Amino acid sequence: MSKPTVGFVGLGAMGFGMATHLVKEGYPVHGFDVFPASVERFKTSGGIPGESLQDSASGKQYYVCMVASAPQVQTVLFGAGGIVSALPQNATLLLCSTVPASYAQSVAAELQSRGRGDIHFIDSPVSGGAKRAADGTLSIMAGAPSASLESGRFLLEAMSDANKLYLVPGGIGAGSNMKMVHQVLAGIQILGSSEVMGFAAQLGLDATKTAEAIKSSDAWSWMHENRLQRMLEEDWHPGASALTIILKDVGIITTSARENQFPTPLCSTAEQVYLSALLQGYGPVDDSSMVRQYFSEPIMKVACTKSAEETAESLQLVLDMMEVTNTVAAAEAIAFARYLGVDLKQFFTLVNDAAGSSRAFMTKGLEMIEGRIGQNTETVSDAIRRLGKAVQRARDLHCPLNLGNAAMNVLIMAKKAGLGAEGSTSVIKVYGK
């Protein structure tokens, strides 16, 4: 049986990989992009060039939208000559762009109000980067009514890893919320990776050895491991993940948090540092360049002249800083997920297999999710002491430590709320019930 024809818009870094993978899988794919060069390149890779946006949608029973942002989605779906007016009856439409859940819900409402409630609309943001997009091994978080999910499932499966297709309960918006709460961790830990390496450099520690120690410790995060090589090599132009990409995702988080009047002190802190860096011209370059916000020279230049004892003591500060900060990050993400009604067990599974993963999330995050809040042996007061030493040393060195200080203030607020003697996982209580 021949495979059905698929329409596709948005042939950027991610979309190009996704669309060409579908081509490789044997789907006839009609691709469109506002940049003619991208369409031409798609043609070279075996795709069928759409002559116009409408052409890419006309008569297509299946359609994938992978443009960059909600305003772009609005234009391609509902603007003049847009996709929705061209799709046939009962078509299936996958929205894979990262957008606010409220925006995904507004698309469903607009389809109804325009009399196109027949369209099987799926809210299905993706994660994993350009390489996994091209390999068809993305993580996909898909939410929709079950009939729609049933209709689009083969396409979702074609683009995702077998173990990384998450059918998220809760309908339209649930997929976007799942992606968003994952990005709380990503947004904090991308900056955290730079903060910890900059702090280590200010302490006079060898960058490679410090990174090795972090990797094999409770301070590990996926982002640290992933950004490390580019940070060490200052491989930022263009790099693999521009600052503007995480900044867009973080903006969705903080905007949604404001709408929900939910506190996100760490994610907000990260956002402000990203915005400062944007003002300094770092927007288009790799986000591992954030290390420059903490240390003004390449960190590989640091030659450690400390004694073994001093090195061990400084390294401990670095590990403590990152681990405790990642614990507060886990609390922030889990509390927000819980508030939004996200399935926490699915969230846990997804994170551990994705870019937001950290050892602190795997252990302390799991305790928070399983209702063992405050039962771990290290108390809030212990964590304050441990992080406090690192924060004070950074201050003595005149090293910014944005996340470390933000985490410190959250922990102290937990203590002020009477949680000092409870296990440090009870820091999640600061974020409300």
Add this chain to the structure above:
Amino acid sequence: MSKPTVGFVGLGAMGFGMATHLVKEGYPVHGFDVFPASVERFKTSGGIPGESLQDSASGKQYYVCMVASAPQVQTVLFGAGGIVSALPQNATLLLCSTVPASYAQSVAAELQSRGRGDIHFIDSPVSGGAKRAADGTLSIMAGAPSASLESGRFLLEAMSDANKLYLVPGGIGAGSNMKMVHQVLAGIQILGSSEVMGFAAQLGLDATKTAEAIKSSDAWSWMHENRLQRMLEEDWHPGASALTIILKDVGIITTSARENQFPTPLCSTAEQVYLSALLQGYGPVDDSSMVRQYFSEPIMKVACTKSAEETAESLQLVLDMMEVTNTVAAAEAIAFARYLGVDLKQFFTLVNDAAGSSRAFMTKGLEMIEGRIGQNTETVSDAIRRLGKAVQRARDLHCPLNLGNAAMNVLIMAKKAGLGAEGSTSVIKVYGK
């Protein structure tokens, strides 16, 4: 009757003015500084050059120490050839440097342990800048046992404005704590002045008109008015108040806050921005240069092309942002002062006549101090809405808004704590009982 001889160490910007003012008042002043040029200049101004530190103290019944930091104080007082060993029996020693209260207390303890409990030691930090130092119209916050205060009072009076000598109850450390909690406001509002003007520039507002509107509104602060001209003219080299000065004071605050496990999210946020700017090379220049952290061009270059209606709407965002942020700043300073046992009525009087003053402090701060917490008509939720609009607009413009976002998170935590329907002054409850 001839005036007594005074010894003096630390002839920097402030110390030189203080010492030469004493000379003008007819005191024989023996001045010393590690920079021979400063001693020479002091001689030209009528002072008596100390040949050594010990020489400046030997046989002097009265002594003023105005070096830059606690480590310097420790060296000049107790180091080899230091002041304490040279001072005569029952001498009076004024420590006017800004130091942590715990350090001032350690000086008193060390005097005792060295058998020099006879010295009348006074913890008496000053405020007001170089001009007021030279005019003898400083604010001085003096704490000590009453016999010591009695002994040194004439000197404190000679250097301060008649209405600005605060005899702070609580003994040694109380003066330093009073100065420190004042600097919470100064540290936040110095950055706030830049943040609000940078935000206005990002909104496309005329800098001068915006500043005029702020001055005559509830968003007014002394720091904004004081820093404005230098900000407009980019008069930063060397300017009037180097970034390193406020950074030192903020470091005393955040270090003390950590020791006391007290949350200072706004002051910590300001500190991190200062540290980032330090890394960018702004240390020696005027702190009004912080506007560059929010807008990359001179703000005077902004030519407003908005309609009257748009201008009014944008201006309202600017005023709301600053006023609500200053309200949270007032809560942070007052809560910390209360926690440290500072006399709040005296604190209020002092602030209103000093550099930490703001309209928000004068009104909402007074309500907090007088126990009318939560009784004002604007609720926490109202304040969140008002500040939220400004924060969102800044985000849409990609404008950093460090303090605005930090204040927003504090307010949202207040709401999470069940205070949403109470007056906005109840935000102080987030800082503990």
